[in-house]
Amino acid sequence: MKPVKVGICGLGTVGGGTFNVLKRNAEEITRRAGRTIEVVQVAARSNNPLCDTGDVPVTDDVFAVADNPDVDVVVELIGGYTVARELVLRAIENGKHVITANKALIAVYGNEIFAKAQEKGVMVGFEAAVAGGVPIIKAIREGLAANRINWLAGIINGTGNFILTEMREKGRTFEDVLKEAQERGYAEADPTFDVEGIDAAHKLTILASLAFGIPLQFEKAYTEGITQLTTEDVNYAEALGYRIKHLGVARKTEQGIELRVHPTLVPVEQLLANVNGVMNAVMVNGDAVGSTLYYGAGAGMEPTASAVVADIIDVARTLETEPGERVPALAFQANALSDYPVLPIEQCESAYYLRIKAQDHPGVLAQVATILSERGINIVSIMQKEAEEHDGLIPIILLTHRVVEARMIEAIAALEAVDSVINPVVRIRVEQLD
Amino acid sequence: MKPVKVGICGLGTVGGGTFNVLKRNAEEITRRAGRTIEVVQVAARSNNPLCDTGDVPVTDDVFAVADNPDVDVVVELIGGYTVARELVLRAIENGKHVITANKALIAVYGNEIFAKAQEKGVMVGFEAAVAGGVPIIKAIREGLAANRINWLAGIINGTGNFILTEMREKGRTFEDVLKEAQERGYAEADPTFDVEGIDAAHKLTILASLAFGIPLQFEKAYTEGITQLTTEDVNYAEALGYRIKHLGVARKTEQGIELRVHPTLVPVEQLLANVNGVMNAVMVNGDAVGSTLYYGAGAGMEPTASAVVADIIDVARTLETEPGERVPALAFQANALSDYPVLPIEQCESAYYLRIKAQDHPGVLAQVATILSERGINIVSIMQKEAEEHDGLIPIILLTHRVVEARMIEAIAALEAVDSVINPVVRIRVEQLD
Numbered sequence: 098m099k100p101v102k103v104g105i106c107g108l109g110t111v112g113g114g115t116f117n118v119l120k121r122n123a124e125e126i127t128r129r130a131g132r133t134i135e136v137v138q139v140a141a142r143s144n145n146p147l148c149d150t151g152d153v154p155v156t157d158d159v160f161a162v163a164d165n166p167d168v169d170v171v172v173e174l175i176g177g178y179t180v181a182r183e184l185v186l187r188a189i190e191n192g193k194h195v196i197t198a199n200k201a202l203i204a205v206y207g208n209e210i211f212a213k214a215q216e217k218g219v220m221v222g223f224e225a226a227v228a229g230g231v232p233i234i235k236a237i238r239e240g241l242a243a244n245r246i247n248w249l250a251g252i253i254n255g256t257g258n259f260i261l262t263e264m265r266e267k268g269r270t271f272e273d274v275l276k277e278a279q280e281r282g283y284a285e286a287d288p289t290f291d292v293e294g295i296d297a298a299h300k301l302t303i304l305a306s307l308a309f310g311i312p313l314q315f316e317k318a319y320t321e322g323i324t325q326l327t328t329e330d331v332n333y334a335e336a337l338g339y340r341i342k343h344l345g346v347a348r349k350t351e352q353g354i355e356l357r358v359h360p361t362l363v364p365v366e367q368l369l370a371n372v373n374g375v376m377n378a379v380m381v382n383g384d385a386v387g388s389t390l391y392y393g394a395g396a397g398m399e400p401t402a403s404a405v406v407a408d409i410i411d412v413a414r415t416l417e418t419e420p421g422e423r424v425p426a427l428a429f430q431a432n433a434l435s436d437y438p439v440l441p442i443e444q445c446e447s448a449y450y451l452r453i454k455a456q457d458h459p460g461v462l463a464q465v466a467t468i469l470s471e472r473g474i475n476i477v478s479i480m481q482k483e484a485e486e487h488d489g490l491i492p493i494i495l496l497t498h499r500v501v502e503a504r505m506i507e508a509i510a511a512l513e514a515v516d517s518v519i520n521p522v523v524r525i526r527v528e529q530l531d
Numbered sequence: 532m533k534p535v536k537v538g539i540c541g542l543g544t545v546g547g548g549t550f551n552v553l554k555r556n557a558e559e560i561t562r563r564a565g566r567t568i569e570v571v572q573v574a575a576r577s578n579n580p581l582c583d584t585g586d587v588p589v590t591d592d593v594f595a596v597a598d599n600p601d602v603d604v605v606v607e608l609i610g611g612y613t614v615a616r617e618l619v620l621r622a623i624e625n626g627k628h629v630i631t632a633n634k635a636l637i638a639v640y641g642n643e644i645f646a647k648a649q650e651k652g653v654m655v656g657f658e659a660a661v662a663g664g665v666p667i668i669k670a671i672r673e674g675l676a677a678n679r680i681n682w683l684a685g686i687i688n689g690t691g692n693f694i695l696t697e698m699r700e701k702g703r704t705f706e707d708v709l710k711e712a713q714e715r716g717y718a719e720a721d722p723t724f725d726v727e728g729i730d731a732a733h734k735l736t737i738l739a740s741l742a743f744g745i746p747l748q749f750e751k752a753y754t755e756g757i758t759q760l761t762t763e764d765v766n767y768a769e770a771l772g773y774r775i776k777h778l779g780v781a782r783k784t785e786q787g788i789e790l791r792v793h794p795t796l797v798p799v800e801q802l803l804a805n806v807n808g809v810m811n812a813v814m815v816n817g818d819a820v821g822s823t824l825y826y827g828a829g830a831g832m833e834p835t836a837s838a839v840v841a842d843i844i845d846v847a848r849t850l851e852t853e854p855g856e857r858v859p860a861l862a863f864q865a866n867a868l869s870d871y872p873v874l875p876i877e878q879c880e881s882a883y884y885l886r887i888k889a890q891d892h893p894g895v896l897a898q899v900a901t902i903l904s905e906r907g908i909n910i911v912s913i914m915q916k917e918a919e920e921h922d923g924l925i926p927i928i929l930l931t932h933r934v935v936e937a938r939m940i941e942a943i944a945a946l947e948a949v950d951s952v953i954n955p956v957v958r959i960r961v962e963q964l965d
Binding site for chain 1: 548560561562665673675677678679802806812821822825826828834836838840841844848850852853855859862863867
């Protein structure tokens, strides 16, 4: 069969990795794909010392690749929204298949991109956009296609997980670990996307679309970062049998779809609680299969390239297939997406961990319990610690049953209005994942 | 698009589950597959009270389904080798696609079946044959297609894992837990396939073919069961920071491919060590992606049906695709399989846990250390316990570095020849999984 001709745009970490994996494993890949995969052009602004492009023509104009009549597949690895969007749309317009690792692009402009691809009958692969080399997109889109997905929950930002792991294992502060992560190159100079949960929300948006058959709605995702987490809460969580993880959670309820990224207490015996360092993992619960989990490196040169190349092989295997016979980009047929609503956070439901600091007056505990019970919030466990030496305040730590967020917001306002309670009350969501 | 017409042969646990999932999730499945999936015939010897077949015609002759001109896809869920093999070959001969959950059939007769399917241009799906609802076959075949797979290791028999979990958590004996597993229906009346590792070896054979592009060679798999394991060893392992799991391990070395099922010490911090009860998990290490893990229910009515139905959807999506454009059954193109040899166990390499019971004579420890060092076997750690009250014997427990099995066999023979050593010496393999 004739080879598939690939143009790679961007020769940074992932682009260099993709080039190298295609070259190193060429023989093995051909044995699988049934045809050779040939890189015929690369667009890069500068050399990547980890990647020797040899005889392959290199241009500094990404659009030259999108317009190159020899190219069957354009691999977009330049990142960002603006040029990447133009590049991808132009490549599709020119009838080329597109592979991208760009979660921001897919989460924000995916609907437009997939509509265009549908019109032109080309494939858009984005396995590398979520959880690096872990084939989580294929798992949801194809492997679990028999299921109604009930929920999914994932550790989908390696930087955040590295920070939380260090905080727990070594008792370090958030700021201290973040600084190290930046020095080691795990975190960007501007770490906002990682530590504020925006990157995780991009990925969660994509997973939720695949799982529930809804359009991409990044703007409706609720996002809460890990910058406010203290080692105090990490330690209390541990004492209660939980670990704090920064999770993306998507859940289908009778009212709509919950789409939320936030720190979460997870029972220590859950596999997700034991995913440490920069590793990623996603748990997916389906009505037939029950809970399944997918784990691996969520970033890095070759793990991400592994996913990019898997997508290229999918294109290679089905190059001459009728568009209607291919697996739809968002798992559901384009004309079968649902308008099931994404819920605002106030309508989402979870259990809660609360930490209240109060002056050591008699009756505080009773006041706290009353405020919660008046709002129908059931307490699972509560502990009041001795007054702390440095400020004489008593910490009250409690876990609640599941409750709608709006009611918890109300309860917290009432708690914070109690005279002897020091503001703010700390609240972290709890998920049992069962 | 026209519906896909399915005939289900066998209406036991998996057959009933498949029927129910197809019916319950029909709308969702059509939205994904792009066409409806219609069960047009069922072959069953008796009713399944958990499954109402309604208006669907039921026959007691499975071959009637294979010969039914209305059927596009034959789903073989009768189990066993003999009739199942005939049924599958006849269905393929008649130009029908085949889906099966039958690991024994695929492991033993897969080469014949895939050759026939290749000749006839039909698909054979067997996702349900390994790890129930976990899409591990798709992950290796497609998700990790960019990688040279280095090794994989899995807990792929739920019954065995349930027994080991109970032994560790509750200090129960093998016999005691097996009896409970049989009463609960986890284990068959004849538990040989589960506890002797034959079932796991069937599944490992399949995974190794997909990973390394070799024909199925079940007869070359080394198989060691869990019947000899004692709580004593489970506890010593725990004290050393390990858990004993019944693993299937396939590893590519410079000499060939290791294909072995045996009890294995796994470091307690590894996710695989924390997969408990009847759950399954497979770790796959590729040269680009590093280590990835896939976890979920390895058996049961609907988890297994989840995989069967996913395969049916794959067929539905590519029903009119040219055979050459489909994903090859064994991940590699049929004409690109390799004759890389499967190694006999004597040439396999692993680290070892040894437990030696000896009379409390001076110099025993030195003798043990000398015997190992003379054979180039390095000791990682060694502990000699106090003499046990009931027999006055001293247990010596040690962990070695990796060594070729042949050399360990020799060393154990030498150890057992020492006068003060009580036979047999217990040896369990150790895998770090990194």
